[in-house]
Structures are given as structure tokens and as C-alpha cells.
Amino acid sequence: xxxxxxxxKRMPRVDSRAKVMGKAKFTADLKLPGMLVGxxxxxxxxxxxxLNIDTSKAxxxxxxxxxxxxxxxxxxxxxxxxxxxxxxxxxxxxxxxIGDEVAGVAAVDEETALKAxxxxxxxxxxxxxxxDSMEAMASETELIHGDFPNNINVHVNIDTGNVxxxxxxAHYIREDTFVAPEESYFQAEPYAIVARFDHExxxxxxxxxxxxxxxxxxxxxxxxxxxxxxxVRKIAIGGAFxxxxxxxxxxxxxxxLAKKTKKPVRIQFTREENTIAxxxxxxxxxxxxxxxxxxxxxxxxxxxxxxxxxxxxSTGPIATSVPFLSMEQAYRMGSxxxxxxxxxxxxxxxxMIRTHGRGFAxxxxxxxxxxxxHIGIDPVEIRLRNSRQPGEYTSTKSYVDSCAMDETxxxxxxxxRFKEKWGKLPPLHGIGIGTNSVQTGFPMGIRGxxxxxxxxxxxxxxxxxxxxxxNGQGNDNMLVQIAAEELGLLPEDIHxxxxxxxxxxxxxxxxxxxxxxxxxxxxxxAAQNCRAKLFKVASKVLKVSPDKLxxxxxxxxxxxxxxxxxxxxxxxxxxxxxFNSVNAEGGYWPKVDMKRxxxxxxxxxxxxxxxxxxxxxxxxxxxNTGQVEVLEATAAQxxxxxxxxxxxxxxxxxxxxxxxxxxMLTEYHEWNGGRCINxxxxxxxxxxxxxxxxxxxxxxxxxxxxxGPYGAKEAGMSIAMSAAQAYSAAVSNAIGVYMDxxxxxxxxxxxxxxxxxx
Amino acid sequence: xxxxxxxxxxxxEISYEVKDHWTLSHLLREEMGLIGTKEGCxxxxxxxxxxxxxxxxxxxxxxxxxxxxxxxxxxxxxLASTSGALHPIQxxxxxxxxxxxxxxxxxxxxxxxALLDKNPDANHEEIKxxxxxxxxxxxxxxxxxxSVEAVKNMGGQNE
Numbered sequence: 018x019x020x021x022x023x024x025x026k027r028m029p030r031v032d033s034r035a036k037v038m039g040k041a042k043f044t045a046d047l048k049l050p051g052m053l054v055g056x057x058x059x060x061x062x063x064x065x066x067x068l069n070i071d072t073s074k075a076x077x078x079x080x081x082x083x084x085x086x087x088x089x090x091x092x093x094x095x096x097x098x099x100x101x102x103x104x105x106x107x108x109x110x111x112x113x114x115i116g117d118e119v120a121g122v123a124a125v126d127e128e129t130a131l132k133a134x135x136x137x138x139x140x141x142x143x144x145x146x147x148x149d150s151m152e153a154m155a156s157e158t159e160l161i162h163g164d165f166p167n168n169i170n171v172h173v174n175i176d177t178g179n180v181x182x183x184x185x186x187a188h189y190i191r192e193d194t195f196v197a198p199e200e201s202y203f204q205a206e207p208y209a210i211v212a213r214f215d216h217e218x219x220x221x222x223x224x225x226x227x228x229x230x231x232x233x234x235x236x237x238x239x240x241x242x243x244x245x246x247x248x249v250r251k252i253a254i255g256g257a258f259x260x261x262x263x264x265x266x267x268x269x270x271x272x273x274l275a276k277k278t279k280k281p282v283r284i285q286f287t288r289e290e291n292t293i294a295x296x297x298x299x300x301x302x303x304x305x306x307x308x309x310x311x312x313x314x315x316x317x318x319x320x321x322x323x324x325x326x327x328x329x330x331s332t333g334p335i336a337t338s339v340p341f342l343s344m345e346q347a348y349r350m351g352s353x354x355x356x357x358x359x360x361x362x363x364x365x366x367x368x369m370i371r372t373h374g375r376g377f378a379x380x381x382x383x384x385x386x387x388x389x390x391h392i393g394i395d396p397v398e399i400r401l402r403n404s405r406q407p408g409e410y411t412s413t414k415s416y417v418d419s420c421a422m423d424e425t426x427x428x429x430x431x432x433x434r435f436k437e438k439w440g441k442l443p444p445l446h447g448i449g450i451g452t453n454s455v456q457t458g459f460p461m462g463i464r465g466x467x468x469x470x471x472x473x474x475x476x477x478x479x480x481x482x483x484x485x486x487x488n489g490q491g492n493d494n495m496l497v498q499i500a501a502e503e504l505g506l507l508p509e510d511i512h513x514x515x516x517x518x519x520x521x522x523x524x525x526x527x528x529x530x531x532x533x534x535x536x537x538x539x540x541x542x543a544a545q546n547c548r549a550k551l552f553k554v555a556s557k558v559l560k561v562s563p564d565k566l567x568x569x570x571x572x573x574x575x576x577x578x579x580x581x582x583x584x585x586x587x588x589x590x591x592x593x594x595x596f597n598s599v600n601a602e603g604g605y606w607p608k609v610d611m612k613r614x615x616x617x618x619x620x621x622x623x624x625x626x627x628x629x630x631x632x633x634x635x636x637x638x639x640x641n642t643g644q645v646e647v648l649e650a651t652a653a654q655x656x657x658x659x660x661x662x663x664x665x666x667x668x669x670x671x672x673x674x675x676x677x678x679x680x681m682l683t684e685y686h687e688w689n690g691g692r693c694i695n696x697x698x699x700x701x702x703x704x705x706x707x708x709x710x711x712x713x714x715x716x717x718x719x720x721x722x723x724x725g726p727y728g729a730k731e732a733g734m735s736i737a738m739s740a741a742q743a744y745s746a747a748v749s750n751a752i753g754v755y756m757d758x759x760x761x762x763x764x765x766x767x768x769x770x771x772x773x774x775x
Numbered sequence: 776x777x778x779x780x781x782x783x784x785x786x787x788e789i790s791y792e793v794k795d796h797w798t799l800s801h802l803l804r805e806e807m808g809l810i811g812t813k814e815g816c817x818x819x820x821x822x823x824x825x826x827x828x829x830x831x832x833x834x835x836x837x838x839x840x841x842x843x844x845x846x847x848x849x850x851x852x853x854l855a856s857t858s859g860a861l862h863p864i865q866x867x868x869x870x871x872x873x874x875x876x877x878x879x880x881x882x883x884x885x886x887x888x889a890l891l892d893k894n895p896d897a898n899h900e901e902i903k904x905x906x907x908x909x910x911x912x913x914x915x916x917x918x919x920x921x922s923v924e925a926v927k928n929m930g931g932q933n934e
Contacts, residue, residue: 030874033868033877037873037874038811038855038865039880205878288816288820663871669915675915705910706920707904707907713917
């Protein structure tokens, strides 16, 4: 596998030069001629009926170009699935959380737009509100959405059968409940949108997005215009972490203002708006009941999770499933019953997040550690006895092909010297292990595949077109690396046109770790098809059969006789002189079970490959302050194949930061009557450079997936999740108390130490 | 209210009529089109808008434009040479993977420059301290810290 010229090398990213120079343009950097400033009027109430909206004073203010309300939206609603369309783009009847959109304004400048917001008079009738998922289910006051009894938005039920019988056979059974509040993405870039209608009445729109094609379809539906008339443009994106996955109502409002004013409109979210009015992570209450045999092998598990979904459905059915799926992929469960409930509350809308289900996963792992202690084995052993093996099926019937879960455990254990340290560390020092698995995509019907086009220019350089979007993780570089490798060019010879719905084919987007596996794969196939055309021409010139040729470093040469060569540029020109252009297409559609559906049929092949990761963390706890000092973190992931170790290590380290350091020690939202009281970076504690562990060991494990491009699966997500589990395990180990409420803030740690002492 | 101010911006003498309530980031981004300075919060929390004023790294979103009268201002646009050769800190961030999404990068690089201009031999702890006001959500800071440390060994040459 090591004879690649570009793949597998530590290659600086192609987009980094523009970014270090400050030349990369993000949405808020765009300035179009005549552009107006848009602002959003938001609800001050968590739950209220809208009785009247009077915009006349705002409209009369000089400089105001348009004011839009729900009356202008023609009642269109948003929801990821047909059965979850519960959110009007601008509310007409009720507001359901503090921050819900009630009106939009476009004006000549920001000051005028803000003044206009104050002049919009909304009359509300306040309604009783609920801010907790358990209260919301029991509430007898007005439902948040009339057609969802008990405020239950989504119920996912998975049952493999034999659960009750297997519990009866169990040697030891435990039932424990774990809780974690909401967390947020805090992408570096606050959300922003620029929209305009061009001379052909096409909507042109720029905004951070997890998939441009996933923005264009709902916008085409909402404006009742054909798909080709919605041009979602490529723009630099300052992080997503799951929080840019769907259309945002303000995308629509911005476009509506542009339509009404016939001018470009830019809306920039404040930091508070980015926290409150995009998406957040779900608060979760998770109960795991686990029965094991005398060796600690899980025979039966029953998991029930209540997720606080906030005011609207968002990605609800997906979000309700994924925390369970990650665990059923990571561990064999014997038999399992899962009930996931997503509950409406009068709080901001919850979606998918990189550390989705941190309390769910950390709870399951904590309970495994408890069981291990009970039966007298260590945390490594119980994981090895239950870890996923290659060639197995998950509980929901996904075949697991490549899987090096055990290798990630062994290597992380060896590097961290876990076995030497376990049980032998000084007081208040602890070490903990977490293991997890994530999927590379899920069934997305007609949007599950990606297609790429490649054309050669007469100078021997190539243009690659792909719908894959780069949220900051390095997808652009991944596509360029693959194209350069296959075409025999250098990365600087590849011109990438991507993430633009006018010019690129549909792509599933940057969700669920799918970009390399599907989008990268499509580019690889297109490039191979293109190379075959080059080889056909070159074989005539070099007088050897095409299968004896190699393309590398801008040359095509004979494998066994490298002196015999011809520049690729020359091959292109010969082809053109023979009336043939050099271009090709290629696509990749993962073979998933199209009948699998989140609620109705949660069984069948989920995706073609899964990544597996292990994190081990060593900590020291200060018993006077409750502060946790992380001494060392070790991250090992089965990535399939490492396309670019430099990028991959950055993903591992970023995952330790968000999943462990922030996710398990400091990050959570606080509330007062449905109002988030820490929406800013001063109050919500994100890890800083000085907070990070002094040492992070990155271990890349390669199982070389038979279906992934070059064997690649995904990079880093299994670390983000397992880091949360490892941090919690290490702190529990340090203080000798199994923690069940996350994140592990100093107050909780001090209380746990105190309760142990008494 | 508007005031005419003079200052040095990336080596050039500038005279500009600014409104008294404008922040430096507003002047740079919205009025002068220098969009390399990013605005991530507008409240001095994230450091994305960091520029250097009289050798000190400051949050330009909290710094009033009229306050730069008579001062020397450096932004990310002033680092590379006019021919496009990158400053050693920029080179190092590219080479060592110090960027991911790139939104925090200009601020991160300006904070690093303010430090290294003053203390070219800054140690690991001093670098972490100097970057404590710059939030990165992608990298976990490891490759950023490595990028800044590696500058020491580059001899201060533009590429």
C-alpha cells in the first residue's frame, strides 16, 4: 500500500495558504453592490400565542427597505423528514422558545435595522412553558405542538428479541441512570447568510453549510422554484461539528428579504444568536440496564433515553437513534431493547453534535467499569470481552466488515501503560478508558450518492468537480489528494470546483463522517476513468498495453521501464488533436439498505463501514478545588487508511479537546426560565490552549476497509466520542466514585469526594 | 460625530475620517475591506479579530478606531511580502497543520507575532499564555503550538 505518491503523505492542506493570509472568504466577508443588512426579530417568550404583529412603524423608518413576517411565508414549514415538518420559517401562530423568529428586517445599515426591530410591535399572550423533558411529558398545559401527545416528538424502539429471557440467565445485572445537560457547537465563525436573486430570478446564497445540496432542495421547495434556480455557492466555513446540517429558517428569511427588496441582503448572527438560534446538543437522561455472564460478557441490555429536543423536530429521528447506534457498533450486546424518546420543550432547537450522546456513552462505559469491578476484571478486559469483531452484524443488522477495535484498545493500553498504572496510581490520580464507534453515513435515499466530473485542460492541468463541502476539516484537500494521486498530477495541478449546487452533482453532504467514504470515492472513480482515457492514448505512443502504464508526477511511464515516458500534458494535446477531449465522470453510491428507516424500520445495513476508537486519559484531581488536571491523553483510532496523517492528527487532537476536555469537564448550558444564561464564550467554558493536556499520543490504526477509498473510513469522530468516556472514567477512578452526572465540573467532583468521605 | 485620524497601517501612512463609535475591526473590515481580520463575537471573547497596535496584540472589536491616532497598526494582510512570500509564522502554520477551518487563524497568527516580535525564544508555556485569548474550536491547539514553536528554527526568513 505504500507505493502511493500523494496519498498517505503528511501533506499541508491546499486551502491553508489562503487561510493564513486572511484571504479565505467567509460569508460575513462578502460585500455585494447595494447590499442591505438584515436582522431578525426574535421572541422574548418561551411559549406564547402571537395575537398581532404591527410592522407599520418599522416600515416607515427611513432606510428600512423591507419587513417580513409569517404573513409573507405562505405557511411553508421546515422539517428534515416529511413527517417532522413542524417549524414555520417565521412563526404565525405561536412562539415556542426564547429566540423563535417572528419577523425580519432589511435596511441600509445595521443601526437602522436594529432600530426597526425595536419598532416592530408584537402582541403576545403568554402560555405556560416547560423546560425539562420529564416535566414536558407529564405536563397537562397546552402542548407545544398540538399533534404530539405528551410532547413526545420522536420515539425510536429497537428490540432484538430475547432481552427478558437473557436477563434471566444473567450472572449479574445492574441498572444505572446518567444525565448530561445541553452543550453547544461554538463554531469559530458565527452563522451568516448572504442572499440575492440574480438577473434570471435565480436565488444565489452563501452560508456555512454541512451540504449545499441539502440547502438547495428545501429552499427550492419553500420558494416554489426549480432546483436549478437555487444556487448555493461555495464559501469558506468556520467549523460545523454537526451544527450546520440543516436549513436554518433565517436562510429563508434572508432570501425572502432579498426577493422583496431586489437587493443582496446579508444577515450576520451575533454570538448569542449562534448559540440560541442555530442548534444545540440534546440534554439526555439515560438509563442502562445490563446483564452479564460470570465472565462479564453482556447477555442483555435495556437502554431508555429521554432527550430534550427543544422546540422543533430538527434532525429528531436521527438524533434519537445515533447515541444508541454508536454503542451497538462498538460493543456486542447479546440482546438489546432500546427506547429513545425525543421530547419537545420550550427551549432552543437541538440537533446533531460531534459529541452527541456524551452522557449516554460515558454512562454505558461507566457501568461496564462497575461491572468489571464487581466480577474482578479490569476495564480493559471487560472491553475486550465485549468489543466488536470484524465479520459480525450489529444488533440492528448492519454487517461490520473491517474492524480493528481490539487493536486500538491494545495499542492505546500499551502506549499509555494502562496495565502498569491501573490500581497502582497515587491517591487522586486516575486512569480511564473509553471505546466507541461511528458510522460513515446512513441511508439517504436518492441523495445518498456522490458524483464527480473531471476535465483536463490543454495545459495538462485538471478541474475536479464535486459536491463535497469542506466545513474546515480538510475535505477540499482530501479531494485534491485523491485526484492528484489517480491522475498522476501534483496537488497544485488540480483545480477544485466544489460545494456549489449550480455546477456540482448531488452529494450527501458532510454529515455522519461520509465525505471521504462517499464523496472522495466518487472523485477516485472519476479520476480513474479519466486516467484510463489518458492511458489509451499514451499506450499507442509508447507502444505498450495500458495496463503496463503508471501516471505519476505529471508523467505517464511504463511500470517496468520508467525511462519510457510521456508528459501528461502531451497526452492531452495528442488526444485533442485526435478529436477527443479528456474528461470523465464517476460516482459512488454506498450499498445500504434503502428500506431502513429511523422510526418505522430501524434495521438493515446502515452504511458500508464503521470506524472504531479508543481513548485513554490519565488525570490528577485537586481535592480542595475539584479541578481536574489531565496529565496525558492517548487516542487510537481505526481510520481504515490514513490519507493524510497531518490532517488526521489534527482531527484526533481536536476531538480530545471537544469531546473530553470541554465535553466532560466544562461545557454545558445553564438556564433561567428557558433563557440560556451562558450563550457567550466568556460564560460557556471552551477549552483554551493552556487547558489542554501537555501530551496527546496519536495512534493511527489501519484496518484497510475493502470498500473505502484506499481503505479509508473516517478520521477522528470515534476519538471525540471515546474521549468523553475516557475522561469520565479517569476522574471516577481518581476520586473512587463512579460519576453519573456530566460534565464533571468541580462542584460535582467536590460533592462526590465529600460523600465518599462521609 | 466623525474625526480625522492618521496612523500607520501595515507600513503605510493612512488618513481616514472615522465615526467616533466605530471599532477598529469595523474600520478595517467594513470600511477598508481588510476582511482578513475576523469577527467571531464582537465582545473580546474569542480573539479572532486580534491585530497588533504599537506592538501589543489587541482585540480590534473592543478597540475604538479613533484610538489608533498616531499609532502603528499591523493586520494579517501586512504579514506576507508584496510578492506573496509568506511570513515565517504563516509558513509554519501551513507546514505544521496549524490551520483547520481557518477562522481563528489570522487572530492566532497575530497573537503569535506580537509574542515572537518581543520574545523570539518564547518557550512552550509563554506561547500558551500568549494564545490564551484566542479560541480555536477545531485543532485542540496542539498543531498551533507546534507551529509557533517551529518558527524559532526557521531563521526568520520569508519563503
